[in-house]
Amino acid sequence: MRHFTSVHDVLHFQRLLQEAVEMKNNPFGYATAGQHRTMCLLFFNSSLRTRLSTQKAAQNLGMNTMVLNINEDSWKMETQFGVVMNGDKAEHIKEAAAVIGRYCDIIGIRSFPALKNRAEDYADSIINQFIQYAGVPIVSMESAIRHPLQSFADIITIEQYKKKARPKVLLAWAPHCRALPQSVPNSFAEWAVAAGYEVVVTHPEGYELNPAFTEGAVIEYDREKAYRGADFVYAKNWSSYVHYGKILTDDPAWMVSHQNMTLTNQAKFMHCLPVRRNLVVTDSIIDSSDSIVIEEAANRVVSAQTVLWNILKYL
Amino acid sequence: MRHFTSVHDVLHFQRLLQEAVEMKNNPFGYATAGQHRTMCLLFFNSSLRTRLSTQKAAQNLGMNTMVLNINEDSWKMETQFGVVMNGDKAEHIKEAAAVIGRYCDIIGIRSFPALKNRAEDYADSIINQFIQYAGVPIVSMESAIRHPLQSFADIITIEQYKKKARPKVLLAWAPHCRALPQSVPNSFAEWAVAAGYEVVVTHPEGYELNPAFTEGAVIEYDREKAYRGADFVYAKNWSSYVHYGKILTDDPAWMVSHQNMTLTNQAKFMHCLPVRRNLVVTDSIIDSSDSIVIEEAANRVVSAQTVLWNILKYL
Amino acid sequence: MRHFTSVHDVLHFQRLLQEAVEMKNNPFGYATAGQHRTMCLLFFNSSLRTRLSTQKAAQNLGMNTMVLNINEDSWKMETQFGVVMNGDKAEHIKEAAAVIGRYCDIIGIRSFPALKNRAEDYADSIINQFIQYAGVPIVSMESAIRHPLQSFADIITIEQYKKKARPKVLLAWAPHCRALPQSVPNSFAEWAVAAGYEVVVTHPEGYELNPAFTEGAVIEYDREKAYRGADFVYAKNWSSYVHYGKILTDDPAWMVSHQNMTLTNQAKFMHCLPVRRNLVVTDSIIDSSDSIVIEEAANRVVSAQTVLWNILKYL
Numbered sequence: 001m002r003h004f005t006s007v008h009d010v011l012h013f014q015r016l017l018q019e020a021v022e023m024k025n026n027p028f029g030y031a032t033a034g035q036h037r038t039m040c041l042l043f044f045n046s047s048l049r050t051r052l053s054t055q056k057a058a059q060n061l062g063m064n065t066m067v068l069n070i071n072e073d074s075w076k077m078e079t080q081f082g083v084v085m086n087g088d089k090a091e092h093i094k095e096a097a098a099v100i101g102r103y104c105d106i107i108g109i110r111s112f113p114a115l116k117n118r119a120e121d122y123a124d125s126i127i128n129q130f131i132q133y134a135g136v137p138i139v140s141m142e143s144a145i146r147h148p149l150q151s152f153a154d155i156i157t158i159e160q161y162k163k164k165a166r167p168k169v170l171l172a173w174a175p176h177c178r179a180l181p182q183s184v185p186n187s188f189a190e191w192a193v194a195a196g197y198e199v200v201v202t203h204p205e206g207y208e209l210n211p212a213f214t215e216g217a218v219i220e221y222d223r224e225k226a227y228r229g230a231d232f233v234y235a236k237n238w239s240s241y242v243h244y245g246k247i248l249t250d251d252p253a254w255m256v257s258h259q260n261m262t263l264t265n266q267a268k269f270m271h272c273l274p275v276r277r278n279l280v281v282t283d284s285i286i287d288s289s290d291s292i293v294i295e296e297a298a299n300r301v302v303s304a305q306t307v308l309w310n311i312l313k314y315l
Numbered sequence: 316m317r318h319f320t321s322v323h324d325v326l327h328f329q330r331l332l333q334e335a336v337e338m339k340n341n342p343f344g345y346a347t348a349g350q351h352r353t354m355c356l357l358f359f360n361s362s363l364r365t366r367l368s369t370q371k372a373a374q375n376l377g378m379n380t381m382v383l384n385i386n387e388d389s390w391k392m393e394t395q396f397g398v399v400m401n402g403d404k405a406e407h408i409k410e411a412a413a414v415i416g417r418y419c420d421i422i423g424i425r426s427f428p429a430l431k432n433r434a435e436d437y438a439d440s441i442i443n444q445f446i447q448y449a450g451v452p453i454v455s456m457e458s459a460i461r462h463p464l465q466s467f468a469d470i471i472t473i474e475q476y477k478k479k480a481r482p483k484v485l486l487a488w489a490p491h492c493r494a495l496p497q498s499v500p501n502s503f504a505e506w507a508v509a510a511g512y513e514v515v516v517t518h519p520e521g522y523e524l525n526p527a528f529t530e531g532a533v534i535e536y537d538r539e540k541a542y543r544g545a546d547f548v549y550a551k552n553w554s555s556y557v558h559y560g561k562i563l564t565d566d567p568a569w570m571v572s573h574q575n576m577t578l579t580n581q582a583k584f585m586h587c588l589p590v591r592r593n594l595v596v597t598d599s600i601i602d603s604s605d606s607i608v609i610e611e612a613a614n615r616v617v618s619a620q621t622v623l624w625n626i627l628k629y630l
Numbered sequence: 631m632r633h634f635t636s637v638h639d640v641l642h643f644q645r646l647l648q649e650a651v652e653m654k655n656n657p658f659g660y661a662t663a664g665q666h667r668t669m670c671l672l673f674f675n676s677s678l679r680t681r682l683s684t685q686k687a688a689q690n691l692g693m694n695t696m697v698l699n700i701n702e703d704s705w706k707m708e709t710q711f712g713v714v715m716n717g718d719k720a721e722h723i724k725e726a727a728a729v730i731g732r733y734c735d736i737i738g739i740r741s742f743p744a745l746k747n748r749a750e751d752y753a754d755s756i757i758n759q760f761i762q763y764a765g766v767p768i769v770s771m772e773s774a775i776r777h778p779l780q781s782f783a784d785i786i787t788i789e790q791y792k793k794k795a796r797p798k799v800l801l802a803w804a805p806h807c808r809a810l811p812q813s814v815p816n817s818f819a820e821w822a823v824a825a826g827y828e829v830v831v832t833h834p835e836g837y838e839l840n841p842a843f844t845e846g847a848v849i850e851y852d853r854e855k856a857y858r859g860a861d862f863v864y865a866k867n868w869s870s871y872v873h874y875g876k877i878l879t880d881d882p883a884w885m886v887s888h889q890n891m892t893l894t895n896q897a898k899f900m901h902c903l904p905v906r907r908n909l910v911v912t913d914s915i916i917d918s919s920d921s922i923v924i925e926e927a928a929n930r931v932v933s934a935q936t937v938l939w940n941i942l943k944y945l
Contacts, residue, residue: 004904028351036658038686048389048411052381052418056353059379066682069388074678075904084908091904095677095916095923102761102797102928103682176402246807273414274406276388278399286410293410298417343666363704363726367696367733372669374694378691385701492716588729589721593714608725614731619687 034063173203349378915931
């Protein structure tokens with residue numbers, strides 16, 4: 001593997017899943033794979049799970065890690081080309097990427113969308129410019145449009161808990177007080193379809209995701225119908241893609257509650273975290289024995305370690 | 316040792332002191348004790364000594380370390396239960412603790428009190444919720460009410476300098492321009508009594524500490540009487556416990572000065588640092604040969620390393 | 631080597647350059663030189679290249695590293711002596727330096743000038759107080775008046791690309807929208823003269839550097855004459871030393887452009903980065919094949935590693 005920014009970078013999906021199981025069972029079995037290798041974790045935005053789990057994964061493989069909050073620790077970055085840089089941005093991404101690429105063997109990048117301009121966000125320019133200019137493998141730690149380390153961990157988790165070969169996996173929109181990116185649902189839909197699950201997406205009208213990401217999934221506006229028989233409920237809020245970046249409703253009927261969950265096949269509850277309790281999901285559901293959010297988060301180390309190992313192999 | 320939040324977690328006090336001496340004499344004698352183990356240092360508040368010395372201690376034992384300024388690097392944390400999380404706090408401590416516990420073998424936590432509500436602060440809820448939900452050993456790097464790694468280092472330092480079996484140790488309140496927690500004096504009193512010293516606490520009226528922490532110590536309001544014959548003067552400001560969080564006086568007579576120190580048995584001057592010069596202590600005292608504040612700070616590595624080693628033994 | 635704050639700390643200039651070449655060719659050849667040694671990187675100001683390259687250099691030598699953004703992670707520092715510390719600064723540099731010196735074997739410090747008071751800035755007091763009080767080797771990661779790790783990397787880069795024994799090296803002032811320190815040009819002039827190059831400095835009137843740093847260099851106000859025949863153009867903005875901290879002109883004729891560069895002997899373009907495109911240098915020049923800014927930045931690891939190795943030898 002060269003870069004890791006989406007499921008499309010995965011050559012052998014089932015083999016990757018098998019490697020993840022091996023990595024989970026034997027986390028220090030490859031403790032010298034990253035010897036004398038350095039990973040830089042660059043954050044344009046906040047992070048808890050991604051920050052810690054990716055660092056842990058790199059250290060498990062024997063890599064050195066360097067963490068940079070780019071706006072606070074260093075300089076604001078210009079991403080446009082041809083401009084006169086006389087504003088608040090002291091460094092161009094073209095130099096920054098090339099320089100960091102000379103200091104590190106792998107670069108992880110987290111960069112959220114601004115949710116103002118859809119075309120700009122979906123160009124995913126920060127991660128793509130790092131790919132173009134850094135000269136080393138780039139790992140998405142959540143870009144403007146995808147969160148593949150999260151999605152891979154989600155699939156590892158579903159594989160761990162599923163009781164049938166092809167479970168019904170429901171990606172369920174839930175309310176939120178702030179406008180959030182579409183990166184997690186975009187990415188989860190892609191991975192869940194690639195995994196061969198029966199994938200259903202449910203949300204109020206106007207919350208349709210970019211169809212390029214939900215190809216192979218069923219969009220079901222009837223929430224009750226969508227929940228019925230689900231084996232996994234993957235809850236997530238996102239802002240509108242159609243009315244870009246907008247919050248269209250806060251209807252609490254879409255919260256993951258006992259009322260919705262009783263329609264399912266005793267579904268496992270999943271969420272990428274952080275999650276707002278009693279807004280996205282009720283206390284009773286997230287605290288129930290069917291909630292697997294902590295194991296899901298724990299699998300973030302496994303997905304990151306499997307990806308890094310696959311990249312290290314070809315360095 | 317499972318958790319380390321107070322002197323009450325110490326089973327064999329004298330043995331712990333002996334181990335500290337060994338650790339100080341041979342800091343790399345246990346350099347593989349923490350192999351393949353990770354410590355996460357979580358900061359809700361500023362830190363210099365604790366941050367660096369605990370990291371150093373963990374590295375001396377061969378552990379990996381990950382440092383997180385939780386509010387700046389990740390998400391603001393909800394600590395109340397049952398609330399609708401529609402404000403500025405994106406993650407509940409229950410999930411955060413459980414997730415971090417899956418990424419680390421030991422978690423260090425620094426969390427200051429708000430000094431608004433005594434009952435809330437003294438519930439010490441952040442560190443206690445981590446103990447309840449993280450599933451791994453928790454080390455206090457200063458909680459709302461105690462600072463045990465500091466106190467342990469203080470005792471190591473007194474043992475190093477004392478000239479009699481049972482020195483007179485004075486915990487001396489001193490003025491300050493800001494309202495400070497009671498954690499350091501609370502904790503120091505507990506440890507100094509446990510060490511078997513003659514412990515005297517002196518402060519203006521209204522600055523009485525919670526008596527649960529000063530049991531076994533003498534409270535002496537007469538400052539001159541208190542200083543007289545002291546072998547160690549441990550200076551510290553704290554805000555009122557009785558009139559909770561309030562500053563009651565800024566009387567400079569309480570500053571640690573030549574005038575006060577001449578009453579002592581050529582006492583060693585101690586302070587946990589940072590210290591405000593010419594407010595808490597005069598330049599002449601902190602710069603004198605009887606000032607042992609730097610050695611005291613250096614012993615922070617020793618106390619942290621001894622504690623971590625005791626926790627690693629039982630992992 | 632004990633401390634590293636300027637070219638004057640270098641005993642054998644040519645030997646240091648040879649060691650740099652060896653270090654560059656074999657970065658892991660001294661991977662145990664720093665075993666059980668810790669470097670602390672203290673930042674009073676922003677940093678990207680210095681932060682990552684120095685950390686990388688220390689790790690290549692097997693050292694542990696701890697990074698501290700001192701104002702954000704810990705306490706604001708008092709640097710004056712004899713004052714009553716009742717303001718916003720909680721810790722005196724005298725204690726901070728001494729304590730950090732007990733936790734680390736080498737301390738790297740970045741501290742920019744305030745550009746308000748020339749005498750204060752040129753006393754370079756933060757780095758000098760660390761030298762006085764820390765008790766361990768101090769490495770400048772850019773002080774108020776010099777940036778020697780950058781300058782050493784610059785010389786390594788010139789040695790790598792030069793085609794004649796004594797190239798003409800032009801330090802060329804360029805416009806900028808903010809008032810910047812003189813540390814980079816001060817330091818570069820010292821090192822380039824020490825390297826034996828033909829050193830020319832060009833700038834508008836009023837931008838004369840402190841002559842102590844440019845001794846041995848030619849000051850040439852005629853920009854065209856200065857550029858003519860140059861083998862290397864080292865561009866940099868700085869604010870006035872004479873009219874201290876002031877911006878005197880923003881004349882775009884001083885930008886490094888095709889017009890200026892055609893006068894040279896097909897000069898290589900250098901800059902310490904970050905650089906503001908189309909203000910300091912045009913896109914066409916920095917993007918040309920004669921631009922060696924990325925290799926120059928890459929050599930920051932080499933200069934830091936060579937310096938740290940020389941310090942470790944005498945620990």
